[in-house]
Amino acid sequence: MKHFFLFNALLLFFTVSAQNFKQGYFIDKSGNKTECLITTDIINESPDGNLTYRLQDKGTINTIDCYGLSEIAITNVIVYKKYNVKVETSSKRQSELTAYKNLDLVNKDVFLEVMEKGKLTLLGLVDNNNLQFYYLKEGMETPELLDYKEYMGGESKSYILKNEFYKQELLNIMVDAGFSDQDVFKVAYTKNEMVDLFKKYNLVFGGRVEMNTTERKSTSPIKFFIKPRIGFSMISASSLYSDKSAVQNPYSKSEFSSKFVPEIGFEAELKVKNALSFFLVTSYHSVKMNSDQIIYGNFSPIQTIETELKCSSVRFILGIRKYFEIHKNYNIYVNGLGVFEMVSKDSYSKTMPSKFNLNNEIGLGLGLGLQFFKRTFVEVNYEFKRNLTSDYQFLNTPFSTLSLSFMYSLNK
Incomplete structure (x- = not known):
């Protein structure tokens, strides 16, 4: 968590410093x-x-x-x-x-x-x-x-x-x-x-006054926007042994119930044209989910065990955004996302009932948002499934996120 706040402080500093x-x-x-x-x-x-x-x-x-x-x-x-x-x-x-x-x-x-x-x-x-x-x-x-x-x-x-x-x-x-x-x-x-x-x-x-705009073309009109971010994420996950030979008895798939968790973060947006921008988001969320998993014998279930998934992560999202004006005070926009999930050391998937450490993972996503009165933003993003136990050949833990976020630009 301390790394999350340190990174945001550095991002804020460099974003402000980069203003032209x-x-x-x-x-x-x-x-x-x-x-x-x-x-x-x-x-x-x-x-x-x-x-x-x-x-x-x-x-x-x-x-x-x-x-x-x-x-x-x-x-x-x-x-x-x-x-x-x-x-x-x-x-x-x-x-x-x-x-x-x-x-x-x-x-x-x-x-x-x-x-x-x-x-x-x-x-x-x-x-x-x-x-x-x-x-x-x-x-x-x-x-x-x-x-x-x-x-x-x-x-x-x-x-x-x-x-x-x-x-x-x-x-x-x-x-x-x-x-x-x-x-x-x-x-x-x-x-x-x-x-x-x-x-x-x-x-x-003969009365023309020469307008000296010689540096106009070489001067960057790039805009930086700094936005605190708060929202809620609906997280869906499951766990499944993809290689049945890795365990003595077959196990059923653990279907963790979708869970809403709060999320806080920060966005720095670089607007290169009136309708096109690049952005970097850092956010933090923590979730703990439980499910049942059935161990099967030759002909019938032997035992039902409780499985658990704990994931605390700092997420870095690098994306591109395209705006479309629908009214002088309103714009809609679409996001293309690249997501890097950096999980904490205490994150794990508990099955069999062994514990398997979760690993950092890269994924993709799409989003849709509304900007109104220039400084207020509401957006929905979906991040496609990524396997948080890809370090283990026999275990598959797909993890996806649907988030609703609110942002307010500190500068206009």
């Missing part, structure tokens, strides 16, 4: 600028909630509420500025698209990424993997949203149509550069094409 920080700064609402090292997990999604930073390399990790900030930047990577703007809130999922083309707008304070700067500035908001573009002309204080929305249309509302009013808006604000509708209407609502168009516009007037 780059030189940058933030400015509060009073205009005070703080030079610091900022976590790179803001690269793929506009900052919200708390910002994680260090004042110096290898220094203490701090957090600050983004509510009190007006600007956040990672040097040569990305710049965010806060504005109160209209945000389109309707779902982008096909099953939840509305049947009308008008945008569902609300006013919100959000951080917008500065993507192109000049006479005409392009800004972007990434919220729940949805990208929205804004423009800011010289003399304007508040960015304007470039309208775009997908919705269901047709007689049966079975076709996906697009409200692409942003094209007319772009034509209106770029007419002074001599752009035609052919120049503008071919531009898709994507970052690369929007940045190229705004760059061409600003070059016409």
Whole structure:
């Protein structure tokens, strides 16, 4: 048990230490600028909630509420500025698209990424993997949203149509550069094409400000998540002499009743893409199970004996996880698991009535889970049978686990 807690402490330390920080700064609402090292997990999604930073390399990790900030930047990577703007809130999922083309707008304070700067500035908001573009002309204080929305249309509302009013808006604000509708209407609502168009516009007037993002491609947006884990496992096991010649009389199979046991653990998740991650789980459980075993003679049972299985183990689970968005606040995900069962020295299978020490074993598993409101997780995992007495040629003790686990991410 002490090794379990020691390993978790080390895992927590290395997970936190492995967070990627780059030189940058933030400015509060009073205009005070703080030079610091900022976590790179803001690269793929506009900052919200708390910002994680260090004042110096290898220094203490701090957090600050983004509510009190007006600007956040990672040097040569990305710049965010806060504005109160209209945000389109309707779902982008096909099953939840509305049947009308008008945008569902609300006013919100959000951080917008500065993507192109000049006479005409392009800004972007990434919220729940949805990208929205804004423009800011010289003399304007508040960015304007470039309208775009997908919705269901047709007689049966079975076709996906697009409200692409942003094209007319772009034509209106770029007419002074001599752009035609052919120049503008071919531009898709994507970052690369929007940045190229705004760059061409600003070059016409010679007022383009070069955005230095030279380190963007080499900066890792990898996210680490730290999750305490608690749950219950239903453990199933049996014991059978696979080689009848190894014993004097044949023995029946010991069928241990399935048993629910509490389980505690810890998970470190490494998110390499928005929908894909790798994770490492350490957990501990202990179970003691009893059953009857019949010894047979030539023609009839001779004796019924009590058998026992005791297993205390630290389990290391290395897995891959794939997320699927079902709602802006909910994701489902599937797990692929590789399980290493490290049993304690006092674990055994008692039959015949000899005691046989259990051995460490590797197995596989699958799981299904639900993530809601970003930080809360519920999942069910099934670990396929593995033989905990594989060191003995004549004894087979298949052991499987069905678990229900609850997790809460300590970081967002």
